[in-house]
Amino acid sequence: MSQNRVVITGLGLVTPIGIGNDTFWKAAVAGKNGVRPLVQFDPTEFRTKTGGEVLDFNPSSYLTDEEIERMGRSSQFAVSAAKMAVEDAGISIGEENPYKFAVCMGTTMGEPQILEKGVKIKYKTGDASDIPSDLPRQYPCGTIPANVARTLKTKGPIIITPTACAAGNYAIGYGYDLIQLGKVDVVVSGGSDPFSGIAFTGFNRLLATTSDVCRPFDLNRNGMAVSEGAGILILERLEHALARGAKIYAEILGYGLGCDAYKMTIPDPAGSGGIMAFKKAIHNTGIALEDIDYISAHGTGTVENDKIETLIVKEILKEHACKTPMSSIKSMIGHTMGAASAIEAAACALMIQNNVMLPTINYKDPDPECDLDCVPNIPKEKELNTVISNAYAFAGNCSSLVLRKYKG
C-alpha cells in the first residue's frame, strides 16, 4: 500500500517535565516526576490535588504579544512546539511551495480554558455582554491548526481530529496518509491540550484520578493524572528530506485504528478496539510480531486501562509478549489528553535515536494482571528498530502507530 516513505525530521515538545527535545529527554531519562501538587489550577475543592502542569512555559519565548493575546493556551502550546519542531527540522518554509505543507493536529478538549473564562465572566457579572468580543473566536478547536498554519504561513490542508486521548495518533496517521497520497511533502503533526478544569472535574467525579502520582502497571495504581502539553512531529516525504540533507529521527511505517464501541468512558474489558488497532497496524505495515522491540503504552495508571492493555498485547504478541518491553511515560508527565500520543510518538523517535527505553516510574509492586516488562523506574538500553505506540480514548477510540529506525 505504501507509495511514499515518510520520515520524522523534527520534534517539538511542551511537557510538564521539560520544554524542548533536549530538556524533555534528559528529564525523562532521569525519571523526573512531572505530576505534582497543582499550582496554576486551584484544587481546593477536589479530592485530587495533583496533576501535570507546564509551569515553566513562557509564551513570550515563542510568540509575539499579539499572538499571545489572540490564542488560547492550547494554541500557544501547539504553535510553540511547532516552531521548535520546524527549527529542529531545519526547514525554511518560505523557500518551499507552501501548498505542500499540511498541518494535522489532535486534541481532546480543544481550548477549554477559553470557554471556562467566558462562562466565569458571565456568572461573575451576570451580563454576557461583558465577555470580550474577541474571546469566542478563540474557542473552536479548529483554531489550533489554523494558528499553527497562519504562524508558519503554510497553505496546504489543515485539520484537527478531536478524537479524545488518541487524537495525536489520529493526526499523525492522517498526516502520514496525506504524504502517502502525494498531497503534500511535509506535515506539521501532533497534539495539544491545556490543563482543563472541565476534564479535571470530570475525571475526579468518575473517581479516575490518582491521589498522588501516576503509577502505571503497579499493583497499587489508583488513577490517572490530568495534565497538559503539546507534541509536534515534522513528517516528511523521504526523498524531500534526503534532498535537503535533513537528519532523520525515525521512519513512520503506518498505523491502525479501531474502536471499542462499548461505553463512552469505560474501555471494553475484552480490549476489542485496541486489538483491532494493533492488528491493523501490523497488517498495514507488514511487520512481523517478533520484530517489535518495544511498545509505548497508553498506560494511564487506571486499574482498568493497564489491565486491558496488557491483555491486548498478550492477545496479539502471544509468546513474544513477555519478551517485549512496554513502558508508560505518563508515569512521568501525566495524561496530557489529546497531546499524549503525539508526545509519546516523539518520545519513541528519541528512544529509537538513542537506543534507550524510557522507564515507567513510581513502580513498586508487581501486578499479576500487568505482568509484562514495564521497564520499571530506570531506563534501559536496547537496540530499537521497530516500536509501536498505543493510544486509547473516550468513546473507545484506539490507535497504534508503528515507527522504525531509518536505515536508508
Added chain:
Amino acid sequence: MHSKKIYITSSGIISSFGIGLNAFKEGLSKPPVTSAFKDFEFHSLDPAISCITVNGFDPVAVLGKKGLRLKDHATKLILGSFEQGLKEIMEHTDDDNRPGICVGTAFGSVQSIGDFLSDSIVNGVNIVNPQAFANTVINSPTGNTNIKFVARNLSTTVSTGFNSGIDALIYAFNYMQRGYIEAIVAGGLEELSYYSMLGLQRTGLISSTGKGLPFSKEADGVVPGEGCALFLFDTEESMKTNNRTPVVEVVGTASAFDPSLAQNGQSDGDVAAHVLSEVCNDAGISTNDVGFIASSASGNRLTDSIEAAAIKKVFDTNVPVTAYKAFTGECYGVSGALNLACAITDLKNGQISGIGNSYSCFNSIPLVFSPIKKDNTFCIVNSVSCDGNCSAVLIKNVE
C-alpha cells in the same frame, strides 16, 4: 488518478427541510422559515437570534425513550439521522465490514460542555453529574453512534470550523483511497446551542435583520442553522458486493489554508481559487466541465467576497453559482454536508435552485436567483471559512 472509485449510495439527514434527502426538493423551492431563538434550559439570549432550526424531528418518536436521558441534542441529531436507512445498513453488515463513521463538527456537544461547566460553577464541582462528563468530549456524538451500532472499524471526528463537514468528507475519501476500509458513513453535525450562539453574537457574525444574503454587498451577517447530514461512501467493490445503488460519484477533493485570511481578514482569494482549480485537476476534468458551483456563501461579507473573487478567477462568469445557505442558514460544521445534499438534489432533478429575489453580488458572479432547468454532470461543493480553511468536493451525477 485515484486508486479507488468512491460512490455515495445512501444518506441520513435531519435538516430545516425535514427528515431525509427527499425533503430537499420541496425545501429548495421555498423561502426559509426563521424563528427567534432565545431560551435554553438554563440560559437566555438577549436579544433573541433569528435561526433556522431542524424541522419535524421528534427524538422520542424517532429513537424511542430508552437511553435518551443522557444523550444531548447533538447526539440525538446524529442518531436520528442514522434512522433513515443507514441504521439498516449498519445492522445488516457483519462486524468486519461494518462502515466506519467520520463526522465533522465545529462545536461538537458544546451545549453539554458548557452546561457541565455551568453546573460545576453553580452547584459545585463535587455535585456535578459524572455521567454528564462523557458528553464533554468533542467526539461524543460520533462515539455514541459507534457504540449504538457497534461500529468498530473507524470512529473519527473532524473539526475545522465552518469547513468541518466538508473536511470530514475529504478525510473519509482519503482514508478509503488508502485502502483501509471499503465503506464509511461521513458527513457533518451541528446543534444550535446557547454557547455557540452567544459566542457568535458577541463576535458580531450574526445578521440583525434575520436575512442571510449570500454574496450580497448589503449583507449584514449570517442566519444560524443546525442539522446533521450523513452519507454512505462506498468503494465500487463494496457497492457491488452489497448490491447498493450509486447516487453520485465523488470524483475529486481539494483543501488548502489561507494564512492571510486567517491573519488579518484580508485575502485576494488566490488560495480559494487554488482549491477550485485543484479539485478539477484531482477529478481529472476541465473547469469547463463543471455544471454549477454550490458555494458556501452565507451573508458573511468577508468570506463571501473572497469566495466570489476565487470563483471569478477560475471560472470568470461562465459557471452558475448557487448558495444553499440562503435556505438552510449558516450551519457551521454541517454546512458542507448539507450543501452536498442540496447539490445532489439539484443534480438529480436537472436543475440549479435559485435563491429568490435578485441583488448585486461581489465580483458580479452569476448567482442563480431563479431556478434553472439544466441537466448537469459535475458540481463543485465549495467552502471558504473565516478561519482560513478552503475546501472543495467535486461530485459526478450517476444515472
